[in-house]
Amino acid sequence: MRILGEAVPSFVRPQYPWWFVFLGPGATPELEGIELTSGAGLQSSPPAETIADMVTAPASHSASGSANPFQPGTMVVVTLANPREKFWGAILSLSAEGLSLRGIELASFEDLVVMIKEGEPFSLGVVFFPMHRVERMELDLPDGSIPSLSQRFTSKTGLDPVTMLAATPRPNAVPERT
16 A cells, blocks of 8 residues: 555554545645644644534533423424425424324325314324434424414414424314414
């Protein structure tokens, strides 16, 4: 094996980082004259906070001391990968293993509203998504003049989605209007 034109015995190879093998004289002009050594400023710092850190922190605060908005009962919109799907609902639990949610697929939102308005029986799914599928989770909040899904649900049905989704599910339940 040759590194930068010099023969290197096999017992020395492990001390060189993988990228060192690909660099040679003149390979990258901007690095000419810079001595490349293992560990010289190439360490990346760990991310400031992860979902796992938020879950293992005390119930109301994350590792950085700020309030954790993703508590059970919070209305969220979740984007999933493989296959790509979006769900709207209330968090039942959030852990390093995954997310438990009571709600519906976002594509069925308008159908659910119509069913509730017409008094038809419906059921809300209780689902678990492993964390490797959770691509994004955002709070269901209004965006400027655009109402949140929860606000749209309330204005069209007269029901509070938080109490409806956080309640214990009953088969074919039709909630009372407020």
